Amino acid sequence: MNARVTPQSGPATIRRAVARDARRLTRLVRGSRAYEGQYAATVADYRVGPDYIETHRVFVAVAADEHESRVLGFYSLVLVPPELDLLFVADGVQGRGLGRLLVAHMKCEARAAGLDRVRVVSHPPAEGFYRSVGAVHTGTVSANPPAVAWDRPELEFLIPPAVARVSSAVA
Numbered sequence: 001m002n003a004r005v006t007p008q009s010g011p012a013t014i015r016r017a018v019a020r021d022a023r024r025l026t027r028l029v030r031g032s033r034a035y036e037g038q039y040a041a042t043v044a045d046y047r048v049g050p051d052y053i054e055t056h057r058v059f060v061a062v063a064a065d066e067h068e069s070r071v072l073g074f075y076s077l078v079l080v081p082p083e084l085d086l087l088f089v090a091d092g093v094q095g096r097g098l099g100r101l102l103v104a105h106m107k108c109e110a111r112a113a114g115l116d117r118v119r120v121v122s123h124p125p126a127e128g129f130y131r132s133v134g135a136v137h138t139g140t141v142s143a144n145p146p147a148v149a150w151d152r153p154e155l156e157f158l159i160p161p162a163v164a165r166v167s168s169a170v171a
Helices: 019-030 037-043 050-055 098-112 124-132
Strands: 003-005 012-016 057-063 071-078 083-089 117-121 136-141 152-158
Touching: 012 098, 019 050, 019 057, 019 071, 019 083, 057 098, 071 098, 083 098, 098 117, 098 152, 124 136, 124 152
Parallel strands: 083 117
Antiparallel strands: 003 012, 012 057, 057 071, 071 083, 117 152, 136 152
């Protein structure tokens, strides 16, 4: 499912990621200012590989006005167990609504897959964002040095079932 969206940052298309997107997604993760300072080591060697893209539901938002070549953000939905594994928005377009659109898209994908909830283990500075788009705090995931040296908030999106449209005909 491709979706054209218009956050405050301008028109974008959300589409299923393909193997050739791997390098651009990896660059977005590694270059994220959200992971500067104490968090830098977590993403320094992180790689979003073609195999990851083929295994999971990875969706990418690309700028619609530039021949869909500039990656604005992406997310990865793992179905078993249900988890929003990755969600990144490019530094230059943060705060303009793209993250909200990616989460809304993820919720639709989760609903279509029959999920009733999706877990998120959040980067600590991102917890406020997740709460603002409907995730509820469910706990804390303890640090796991050397990979992750700090506790992380655990949240959950509840995915309501699709609302059936009822047609009422007057005879």
